[in-house]
Amino acid sequence: MPINRLIALFFLIGICSCQHQSTDPAPLVLKDAPCDCPFLSDQPTYTVNQSPDSLTRYYLAIWKRKFIQRNGLDDTRFDAMIKYVSPTLFNWQSGVSFRVDFIYQLDWLRIRHHEQFMVYYDPATTKAFYTDVPRGVYLTEAQIPARGLFDDYQPIQIGAKLAFASCEAACQALKTKTGFPVLKPNQVSFYPSMQLPALPTGEPYLFSAGTLDSTTNRCVEGRINLVTGEAKAIEGVCWVN
Numbered sequence: 474m475p476i477n478r479l480i481a482l483f484f485l486i487g488i489c490s491c492q493h494q495s496t497d498p499a500p501l502v503l504k505d506a507p508c509d510c511p512f513l514s515d516q517p518t519y520t521v522n523q524s525p526d527s528l529t530r531y532y533l534a535i536w537k538r539k540f541i542q543r544n545g546l547d548d549t550r551f552d553a554m555i556k557y558v559s560p561t562l563f564n565w566q567s568g569v570s571f572r573v574d575f576i577y578q579l580d581w582l583r584i585r586h587h588e589q590f591m592v593y594y595d596p597a598t599t600k601a602f603y604t605d606v607p608r609g610v611y612l613t614e615a616q617i618p619a620r621g622l623f624d625d626y627q628p629i630q631i632g633a634k635l636a637f638a639s640c641e642a643a644c645q646a647l648k649t650k651t652g653f654p655v656l657k658p659n660q661v662s663f664y665p666s667m668q669l670p671a672l673p674t675g676e677p678y679l680f681s682a683g684t685l686d687s688t689t690n691r692c693v694e695g696r697i698n699l700v701t702g703e704a705k706a707i708e709g710v711c712w713v714n
Contacts, residue, residue, distance in 0.1 A: 506657035506683055508644035513583045513661070517557040519574050525560050528611065532571040532592055533560040535614045540588070544631050554578055554631060562592070567623060569593035569611070577631065577663075577677075581639050582699065584661050584677060588626035590617065629663045629675040636702045643679045647697040651706035655683030656695045664696065676700060684711060 525533065541551055559574045572589035596608040606616055618624075637643040640658060648654050659682055663675030677699040685691040685708065695706035 503655050505654040508641040510640035510658045513640055517576055519559060521557050521559040522561055529560050529562050536573055543628050567598050568595040580635055582635060582677060584663060586663060590624040591621045627675050633700045635699050643697055643699055647681055647695050647704050650704040651695050653693050653695060653706050655685060656681035657683055
């Protein structure tokens with residue numbers, strides 16, 4: 474082969490090699506997100522109803538008795554860990570519901586939570602519902618069903634020893650166990666770790682999220698059980714067009 478053709482061949486091979494190398498994606502470098510938890514506060518983010526009317530106080534007493542029974546508490550433990558209790562009655566299409574907001578406090582942990590149950594069924598809008606309760610009147614404690622159609626409550630894990638000394642420690646454990654340093658804490662809440670036919674118990678969790686690669690729309694969400702230390706992370710899209 475003539476020398477000039479040989480040189481041209483090597484030149485073309487070099488160009489192809491460079492072009493091939495330039496199309497390889499650069500390795501993804503994940504940044505370490507801070508583990509600060511500003512959402513933890515000793516003060517409520519809602520306005521506490523400090524002067525409820527007599528009807529609201531009536532249902533508040535019912536709720537407290539049921540809450541203590543459902544979660545295996547007594548008055549002393551309730552007062553020690555359930556703070557800023559704020560009851561209210563609110564009207565909506567199907568009737569009136571009683572709602573209570575509160576903050577669960579244990580060591581460094583602060584979880585805002587709420588529960589509600591119906592206390593008045595509108596005769597017109599609920600006549601087709603198979604619910605054996607009086608319509609058009611406020612229910613007495615004996616008339617409130619064990620589980621109404623639109624009730625929102627479940628047992629929650631109260632008083633269990635926390636596995637971490639701080640929110641920051643839980644955040645670092647979540648990153649280590651899942652391998653995603655981009656996870657940044659965004660909330661704590663009660664979450665049922667197992668879905669059961671009966672009411673699952675809500676356990677305290679720290680939730681986090683982070684961006685893996687914004688150009689390819691890759692994000693990750695993670696959670697860690699603050700009692701057992703069990704952690705999980707799931708990749709997904711950052712947004713949907």
